[in-house]
Amino acid sequence: MKPKPNCIPTMELSTSPRRTQALEIISVFVVLVLLSTSNVDGRKARILDGFDYPAISCRAHSALLTDFGGVGDGNTSNTEAFRAAINYLSQFESDGGSQLFVPPGRWLTGSFNLTSHFTLYLHKDAVLLASQDVNEWPVIEPLPSYGRGRDAAGGRYISLIFGTNLTDVVITGENGTIDGQGAPWWEKFHKGELNYTRPYLIEIMYSDNIEISNLTLVNSPSWNVHPVYSSNVIVQGITIIAPVTSPNTDGINPDSCTNTRIEDCYIVSGDDCVAVKSGWDEYGIAFGMPTKQLVIRRLTCISPFSAVIALGSEMSGGIQDVRAEDIVAINSESGVRIKTAVGRGGYVKDIYVRGMTMETMKWAFWMTGNYGSHADNNYDPNALPSIQNINYRDIVADNVTMAARLEGISGDPFTGICISNVTINLATNSKKVPWTCTDVAGISSGVVPPPCNLLPDQGSENIAACNFPTDSLPIDNVKFQMCSYRSRMPQFESRDQDLEQA
Ligand SMILES: *[C@@H]1O[C@H](CO)[C@@H](O)[C@H](O)[C@H]1NC(C)=O
Ligand SMILES: *[C@@H]1O[C@H](CO)[C@@H](O)[C@H](O)[C@H]1NC(C)=O
Ligand SMILES: *[C@@H]1O[C@H](CO)[C@@H](O)[C@H](O)[C@H]1NC(C)=O
Ligand SMILES: *[C@@H]1O[C@H](CO)[C@@H](O)[C@H](O)[C@H]1NC(C)=O
Ligand SMILES: *[C@@H]1O[C@H](CO)[C@@H](O)[C@H](O)[C@H]1NC(C)=O
Ligand SMILES: *[C@@H]1O[C@H](CO)[C@@H](O)[C@H](O)[C@H]1NC(C)=O
Ligand SMILES: *[C@@H]1O[C@H](CO)[C@@H](O)[C@H](O)[C@H]1NC(C)=O
Numbered sequence: 001m002k003p004k005p006n007c008i009p010t011m012e013l014s015t016s017p018r019r020t021q022a023l024e025i026i027s028v029f030v031v032l033v034l035l036s037t038s039n040v041d042g043r044k045a046r047i048l049d050g051f052d053y054p055a056i057s058c059r060a061h062s063a064l065l066t067d068f069g070g071v072g073d074g075n076t077s078n079t080e081a082f083r084a085a086i087n088y089l090s091q092f093e094s095d096g097g098s099q100l101f102v103p104p105g106r107w108l109t110g111s112f113n114l115t116s117h118f119t120l121y122l123h124k125d126a127v128l129l130a131s132q133d134v135n136e137w138p139v140i141e142p143l144p145s146y147g148r149g150r151d152a153a154g155g156r157y158i159s160l161i162f163g164t165n166l167t168d169v170v171i172t173g174e175n176g177t178i179d180g181q182g183a184p185w186w187e188k189f190h191k192g193e194l195n196y197t198r199p200y201l202i203e204i205m206y207s208d209n210i211e212i213s214n215l216t217l218v219n220s221p222s223w224n225v226h227p228v229y230s231s232n233v234i235v236q237g238i239t240i241i242a243p244v245t246s247p248n249t250d251g252i253n254p255d256s257c258t259n260t261r262i263e264d265c266y267i268v269s270g271d272d273c274v275a276v277k278s279g280w281d282e283y284g285i286a287f288g289m290p291t292k293q294l295v296i297r298r299l300t301c302i303s304p305f306s307a308v309i310a311l312g313s314e315m316s317g318g319i320q321d322v323r324a325e326d327i328v329a330i331n332s333e334s335g336v337r338i339k340t341a342v343g344r345g346g347y348v349k350d351i352y353v354r355g356m357t358m359e360t361m362k363w364a365f366w367m368t369g370n371y372g373s374h375a376d377n378n379y380d381p382n383a384l385p386s387i388q389n390i391n392y393r394d395i396v397a398d399n400v401t402m403a404a405r406l407e408g409i410s411g412d413p414f415t416g417i418c419i420s421n422v423t424i425n426l427a428t429n430s431k432k433v434p435w436t437c438t439d440v441a442g443i444s445s446g447v448v449p450p451p452c453n454l455l456p457d458q459g460s461e462n463i464a465a466c467n468f469p470t471d472s473l474p475i476d477n478v479k480f481q482m483c484s485y486r487s488r489m490p491q492f493e494s495r496d497q498d499l500e501q502a
């Protein structure tokens with residue numbers, strides 16, 4: 001028996017217990033509004049679909065990708081549909097803003113640009129598939145703070161989702177997927193066949209008030225999320241997955257950004273889970289834009305060949321005031337790693353890490369002063385990085401090959417290192433000397449196994465010796481509002497027709 005129009009079941013979107021639960025948690029709901037139960041034939045019904053979601057700002061205007069010719073068959077290119085939709089919606093920038101809904105389907109697309117006061121919302125069963133046709137990837141200028149592309153001199157392929165000079169942009173969804181289909185890019189990188197630097201999945205440049213949340217990103221050609229020269233950035237609830245052997249598939253790379261909050265992310269990738277950056281050698285020094293006021297919390301990371309949190313190696317604009325807490329690391333090369341070199345200039349200072357649990361690590365802590373890897377040979381050999389006030393506390397690590405490898409720069413020691421309340425349980429195959437320290441200075445307290453002499457023990461009464469700021473940063477105070485999306489949805493059209501035929 002067909003359901004009566006006024007008691008249409010709401011099962012359509014909840015196909016499994018897991019999804020039902022997820023739907024409840026994110027308070028997505030389906031509103032089935034019966035507009036006319038008493039119209040002429042008494043049967044015709046229009047069904048509105050809607051849901052609520054949290055975001056930094058809500059929008060007055062809505063559109064569906066399919067309204068712009070989008071086809072979610074996994075084969076048809078939607079590049080023009082995305083560009084047309086966002087171009088159309090850009091007219092609402094100063095009229096309440098707009099949101100573009102990507103319905104269930106597999107949406108093949110090349111790169112497209114975002115606009116201001118705009119939300120891109122992916123349904124949980126929407127998959128953006130990055131085109132593998134190189135013609136779908138325009139080439140843009142290298143980043144001024146890098147002077148060149150990282151894979152090849154000169155330009156770089158624009159990111160899949162790109163925005164520059166924007167304000168108030170949200171990219172979110174109920175865990176919808178962005179699939180970079182990166183394998184051909186990785187292969188070209190390994191074979192040295194790239195003419196330009198590989199694209200990233202999401203890059204936002206020169207922008208303010210950005211939210212990237214509740215999405216799954218898989219198989220990026222290179223870095224996944226790259227906010228650069230931006231401020232007030234929230235990255236929340238992102239799952240990032242790439243083969244652990246894929247090249248440079250960094251998770252989240254805040255780069256010359258102020259006020260960034262990265263939280264509740266799960267990352268398994270072929271490079272650093274979070275890599276904090278600020279430009280490369282003489283280009284980064286000249287550009288002079290630091291990353292500062294960065295919060296990283298509740299991060300789970302698996303990165304067998306890289307770091308959970310890397311600071312550098314491109315840090316020439318400076319990195320300051322990084323606060324990381326509640327971090328879980330599994331099977332990773334290093335926990336926190338500072339990477340720099342002579343010629344970088346810049347600084348890494350006021351770094352605070354507390355509450356970290358690590359399991360199966362090569363090094364719990366690693367600092368590298370001779371990372372090398374220069375943009376070109378024009379770097380200034382007198383440009384020495386300044387590394388100071390680095391605080392690590394309340395950390396437990398199990399099955400660790402070597403507790404720490406701390407290597408500063410001769411004549412330019414890394415100073416103000418503080419390590420307290422840290423227990424490192426070494427693996428059975430561990431090195432005889434668990435700590436190596438050169439050109440570093442600082443203190444320790446309550447650390448097992450006992451650190452090197454360059455970090456003299458202050459006694460167990462100073463177990464809380466290392467600082468962690470107690471004030472909050474402006475980005476900590478940014479709140480989400482409940483926003484809503486209301487529109488007739490295509491998956492209900494067949495039901496519409498059923499009802500009409502009934
Ligand atoms: C993300 O989803 C979680 C539940 O999975 C929800 O609690 C949270 O509010 C959402 N956040 C954003 C910013 O979308
Ligand atoms: C896939 O798209 C290509 C190019 O747009 C087209 O030639 C081909 O027929 C399509 N294949 C299918 C199965 O739709
Ligand atoms: C996207 O933005 C970049 C950088 O501003 C620009 O070069 C490119 O032409 C834009 N793409 C489109 C389709 O407008
Ligand atoms: C974007 O902003 C930067 C920095 O303010 C500026 O140099 C650049 O010209 C702007 N680009 C556009 C396309 O407006
Ligand atoms: C999002 O999807 C990924 C990949 O399927 C899954 O591992 C993760 O648990 C999902 N997150 C949420 C909050 O449902
Ligand atoms: C790089 O450029 C060469 C010469 O123009 C061309 O033959 C080759 O196909 C290009 N490679 C890629 C990956 O685009
Ligand atoms: C400990 O680490 C080694 C690698 O160093 C790994 O092979 C082994 O499985 C780990 N053991 C446990 C109990 O996790």
Ligand SMILES: *[C@@H]1O[C@H](CO)[C@@H](O)[C@H](O)[C@H]1NC(C)=O
Pocket residue numbers: 355393394395396421463464
């Ligand atoms: C030491 O670190 C543990 C977590 O590893 C934490 O529970 C405990 O409160 C810390 N002790 C002090 C004195 O801060």
